[in-house]
Amino acid sequence: MLIVSSIPTILYEVFGWHWLSIPWQSIAILGTAVAFVVGFKNNASYDRMWEARKAYGAITNASRNWGMMIKDFITNKHTTMGLLNPWLRNIGDVYRLHKDELNVITDEEKRYNRLVELNDQEQCINLIKTPAIQTAHKDTGLLVHGWVFDIHTGKLIDLKIDFPKF
Numbered sequence: 001m002l003i004v005s006s007i008p009t010i011l012y013e014v015f016g017w018h019w020l021s022i023p024w025q026s027i028a029i030l031g032t033a034v035a036f037v038v039g040f041k042n043n044a045s046y047d048r049m050w051e052a053r054k055a056y057g058a059i060t061n062a063s064r065n066w067g068m069m070i071k072d073f074i075t076n077k078h079t080t081m082g083l084l085n086p087w088l089r090n091i092g093d094v095y096r097l098h099k100d101e102l103n104v105i106t107d108e109e110k111r112y113n114r115l116v117e118l119n120d121q122e123q124c125i126n127l128i129k130t131p132a133i134q135t136a137h138k139d140t141g142l143l144v145h146g147w148v149f150d151i152h153t154g155k156l157i158d159l160k161i162d163f164p165k166f
Contacts, residue, residue: 071112094119113150117159120146124161137163 011017070091095102098118105111124146127133136142146159 067112090123091115091119094122097122117148117157120148121159121161124159128161128163 012021070088095115098115102111102115102118105114124144128137128144133142133144143163144161146161148157148159149155150157
């Protein structure tokens with residue numbers, strides 16, 4: 001950067017190229033305009049970042065609350081959830097269907113991770129059985145894939161749903 005800025009200075013001072021001079025007022029006006037634009041863009045960026053942070057925080061809190069309700073529902077600590085029963089009933093059904101497999105897993109976190117995978121698999125199966133998906137599969141070759149995002153590794157786990165089987 002020093003070399004690039006030195007070239008016009010040397011040309012002006014040493015070689016006498018005075019036609020290179022620029023009036024300071026135009027540079028001051030341009031600098032002020034750039035400062036305003038950058039300042040407003042930074043404020044807009046900050047506002048967008050702040051909104052995104054609030055949205056991410058809300059999603060994180062809702063997900064944690066949902067996870068705690070599911071754990072309570074599965075362990076029968078609070079079996080009556082009122083309005084949530086229709087939503088949680090599906091997860092309870094998945095637990096009931098795969099109870100033997102899940103109860104063998106002693107590590108609680110691994111058991112809940114497996115429950116997430118089994119729930120995703122069951123929901124894919126439910127989706128595959130719908131007439132619209134069956135028709136789309138027959139007409140266009142549509143396939144349903146079951147993936148689970150592992151928040152610890154940042155990887156997608158492919159559940160390898162065997163579409164023709166269902």
